[in-house]
Amino acid sequence: MKSLEDAFGHTLQDIYYAENALTKALPKAADAAKNKDLKAAFRDHLEETRGQIDLLEKVFKSLGMKASGEKCDAIEGLIKETEGLIEEAKGPEALDPALIGAAQAIEHYEIARYGTLREWAKELGHGEAHDLLSTILDQEKAANAKLTALAVSKVNA
């Protein structure tokens, strides 16, 4: 990595790996959740994540790059934390709020990465990539807001 263009490509491969890893982690979270609205939220987000992988493939294509992932230590750690909670939390009073908290940490990770990637795309003059990344960023922000609403209205209490 020598240029901002290199950093952009590298981070794109990181988040592509992360989204693919999440398609394996989200079904486990949906199975573990006790609250039915929370289960549904994880299943909906799994569908959305598959759509985001398609959008990322369009970003790679717009840059003339082959879509590929690079192992992302951050998402590995975040998913490991979530799996640990599923092991440790007994009963819905602890598990469901803890699962939402862990899922929001993952959403925030993605919000940070897409925010950075979008700004770099703008800086580098990659208009199509900028617009696609903005679409995903908005989806992640909405997913996070939905989890907050679910926590406050149905799960914590």
Add this chain to the structure above:
Amino acid sequence: MKSLEDAFGHTLQDIYYAENALTKALPKAADAAKNKDLKAAFRDHLEETRGQIDLLEKVFKSLGMKASGEKCDAIEGLIKETEGLIEEAKGPEALDPALIGAAQAIEHYEIARYGTLREWAKELGHGEAHDLLSTILDQEKAANAKLTALAVSKVNA
């Protein structure tokens, strides 16, 4: 972990571990950064992190708990990602923006966790903990905004 109170205590130990881990990671980021304002931002945030550890110790005390950390896989992964960038990025054009991106991912992780902890403190009627956690949350949001401003004004271009 059976109750929301248990989840709260567990997550507090997680973030206490994370902040302590960051006091070791931030000097490495400050040393690696090429831009002098970015170096200064990492050093300032190290001081702020030490202050946040003190505030967390007050939170533990307000709950009648002994301050202690529990290994947090998420922060381990986030720090490993940052250290990987320091290895891989050659020259300021890639390294400084990549370091800011990684630091913002960490800030977002903290924003997510303090946001969750603060809401749980409110739900559980821990007024003093709520206020202390709100103070730290506001500091993390300000630190993230400062990194965005630095990226846009001085580093990416």
